[in-house]
Amino acid sequence: MRRPPPSGVGGERVVETHGLTKHYGKGIIAVEALDLNVYRGEVYGFLGPNGAGKTTTLRMLLGLIRPTSGSARVAGAAPGSPASLARVGAIVETPAFYPYMTGYDNLRLLAMYCGVATSRVDACLAEVDLTPRAHHKFSTYSLGMKQRLGIAAALLKEPELLVLDEPTNGLDPQGMADVRNLIIELGKGDRTVLISSHLLGEVEQMCTRVGVIRKGKIVAEGTVDQLRGAATLTVRGTPAATARAILIQQAGAENVTALPDGTFSLVIDLQRTAEINQHLVQAGVAVTELHADERSLEDVFMELTGTVGGL
Amino acid sequence: MYAAFRGELFKFVRRPGIWVLMILLLVLAVLIGYAVSYLVDTFGSAAGSQGLPAGTTMADFKVALYPENFVKGTMGTWGALGGVFALIMGVLVQGSEFGWGTTKTLYTQRFGRLTMLFGKILALAVLLLVMVAGLFAVDAASSWVVALIDGKPVAFPGWDVIVQAIVASFLIFGFWAIFGLGLATIFRQSAMAIGLGLAYALVVEVLIFSLLRGFGGKVVQQIEQWFPIANTGSLARSFGEIKIKGIPPGPAPFADATHSVLMLLLYLAIFAGIAAWLSRTRDVTA
Numbered sequence: 001m002r003r004p005p006p007s008g009v010g011g012e013r014v015v016e017t018h019g020l021t022k023h024y025g026k027g028i029i030a031v032e033a034l035d036l037n038v039y040r041g042e043v044y045g046f047l048g049p050n051g052a053g054k055t056t057t058l059r060m061l062l063g064l065i066r067p068t069s070g071s072a073r074v075a076g077a078a079p080g081s082p083a084s085l086a087r088v089g090a091i092v093e094t095p096a097f098y099p100y101m102t103g104y105d106n107l108r109l110l111a112m113y114c115g116v117a118t119s120r121v122d123a124c125l126a127e128v129d130l131t132p133r134a135h136h137k138f139s140t141y142s143l144g145m146k147q148r149l150g151i152a153a154a155l156l157k158e159p160e161l162l163v164l165d166e167p168t169n170g171l172d173p174q175g176m177a178d179v180r181n182l183i184i185e186l187g188k189g190d191r192t193v194l195i196s197s198h199l200l201g202e203v204e205q206m207c208t209r210v211g212v213i214r215k216g217k218i219v220a221e222g223t224v225d226q227l228r229g230a231a232t233l234t235v236r237g238t239p240a241a242t243a244r245a246i247l248i249q250q251a252g253a254e255n256v257t258a259l260p261d262g263t264f265s266l267v268i269d270l271q272r273t274a275e276i277n278q279h280l281v282q283a284g285v286a287v288t289e290l291h292a293d294e295r296s297l298e299d300v301f302m303e304l305t306g307t308v309g310g311l
Numbered sequence: 312m313y314a315a316f317r318g319e320l321f322k323f324v325r326r327p328g329i330w331v332l333m334i335l336l337l338v339l340a341v342l343i344g345y346a347v348s349y350l351v352d353t354f355g356s357a358a359g360s361q362g363l364p365a366g367t368t369m370a371d372f373k374v375a376l377y378p379e380n381f382v383k384g385t386m387g388t389w390g391a392l393g394g395v396f397a398l399i400m401g402v403l404v405q406g407s408e409f410g411w412g413t414t415k416t417l418y419t420q421r422f423g424r425l426t427m428l429f430g431k432i433l434a435l436a437v438l439l440l441v442m443v444a445g446l447f448a449v450d451a452a453s454s455w456v457v458a459l460i461d462g463k464p465v466a467f468p469g470w471d472v473i474v475q476a477i478v479a480s481f482l483i484f485g486f487w488a489i490f491g492l493g494l495a496t497i498f499r500q501s502a503m504a505i506g507l508g509l510a511y512a513l514v515v516e517v518l519i520f521s522l523l524r525g526f527g528g529k530v531v532q533q534i535e536q537w538f539p540i541a542n543t544g545s546l547a548r549s550f551g552e553i554k555i556k557g558i559p560p561g562p563a564p565f566a567d568a569t570h571s572v573l574m575l576l577l578y579l580a581i582f583a584g585i586a587a588w589l590s591r592t593r594d595v596t597a
Contacts, residue, residue: 059595062415063419064415064419064594064595065594065595085419085421090419092415094412095416096411096413096416097413097416098326098413105325108321109318109321109322113314113318113417113421114421
């Protein structure tokens with residue numbers, strides 16, 4: 001389901017930060033010297049554990065929080081400036097609307113503020129499947145419906161950049177799948193999506209590129225495949241010396257590691273698995289174990305952020 | 312700015328709390344200002360007249376309810392009490408944004424923070440104008456009804472006086488509303504802002520001047536003229552006092568209307584400035 005990196009990567013930067021830093025009082029560093037580039041057309045996942053600085057960063061990009069130092073350009077203008085806001089749709093944490101107004105009226109209000117035709121309201125409500133509840137008060141909405149109304153509000157301006165902070169927070173599995181599919185659809189074409197999350201599966205499925213943030217710093221960035229690194233092949237065979245010789249012959253000495261448990265780990269294109277097996281068997285090696293090891297994004301995440309257990 | 316103003320009005324007309332507050336003010340204006348007063352002045356027992364100067368009865372107070380005195384009556388009663396409603400209005404329109412977390416929604420639409428704030432203040436001004444006009448309308452209508460019941464001539468003050476009084480009330484309400492809006496911005500919530508606003512309105516200035524009166528002389532008056540609530544009272548009293556047979560006139564206003572208008576405009580600018588500065592510079596973290 002995940003899209004390949006768009007051809008635009010390395011092209012026009014829709015979000016660009018240089019040394020973006022936010023300190024609260026003395027000693028609390030929320031974000032430190034963040035250099036972030038999001039290119040036109042990509043779905044960029046901003047991944048990090050709770051408290052890593054994701055929301056603070058997104059708030060700085062929307063002009064809600066002023067950075068202590070550093071600079072940023074969002075959609076070609078200063079964060080929070082009318083020129084930038086006109087081209088950006090956003091949800092920051094839980095979407096906030098007026099509880100005494102209907103979903104429809106809330107969007108009508110935002111359409112006024114944005115200078116968007118009221119006719120967009122119906123289209124946006126339909127896009128998130130909220131039309132049947134459009135004329136009910138916001139205070140009666142479930143969390144999932146609030147989240148969908150937030151996405152509809154973010155879409156009102158037909159923005160070229162969508163900033164979504166934990167858009168599936170609080171949703172049930174079906175709701176999460178719906179929002180995920182919606183975001184994948186929205187990210188198609190020229191639109192850029194910057195999405196923050198601590199849900200790895202979500203990011204893995206939706207994002208073309210991922211930045212991992214920890215304690216306010218980007219600790220890794222790349223496509224999901226790049227972050228996961230090369231897959232390895234684990235082999236066990238007897239006699240071990242012969243097996244080792246064959247594996248070195250096939251994969252190169254630098255790509256073969258003998259592990260303490262008597263197995264060998266090969267960094268190799270996994271499509272060559274059958275071929276490797278064939279060479280071993282032909283050399284008289286009894287192959288007792290042969291399997292691919294692919295690191296999950298979760299493994300990478302745990303490694304990078306030092307997070308243990310649930311995120 | 313127009314879009315922000317329009318948006319705020321859109322919210323105001325849909326907000327039940329605004330209507331409740333406005334209707335409550337108007338109902339109280341009729342009930343307290345006229346209905347109850349008329350009943351007491353007409354059917355009050357003789358005991359009610361005890362303590363009044365010789366020859367003065369409760370019925371003499373009915374003159375305050377007739378059309379010729381409706382402007383003075385409205386200014387006298389609501390120039391002070393109406394401010395509380397305006398304060399709550401100012402707090403609600405700003406404080407609720409923090410409570411609901413809609414500040415971030417407002418600030419991520421299209422316009423800058425100051426545009427959104429001044430759009431709100433402009434819409435609040437319209438709301439206050441409707442409130443004040445409504446207050447004068449129901450008071451005028453009530454005084455007309457009282458005059459009809461008592462068979463008195465229906466002689467309203469001139470339009471110029473009525474318009475001046477509406478403008479003065481608008482300024483008084485405006486000060487209170489911006490005071491409330493400023494407090495709500497400072498504390499980023501409604502409860503604290505209403506609490507402190509009411510405490511100031513009902514206690515702080517009263518206490519300060521009660522203590523200062525110990526100095527005697529003109530000291531109190533000289534200090535008082537720099538305080539906002541004293542100036543709202545002074546401005547309201549500048550429209551004159553209702554003359555009731557046998558009742559001596561109260562103290563004259565400590566300053567002329569121009570002084571009070573300027574002082575209220577100054578306070579209005581100060582609180583609007585505080586709200587603007589905080590809105591512009593403060594991080595939105597909720």
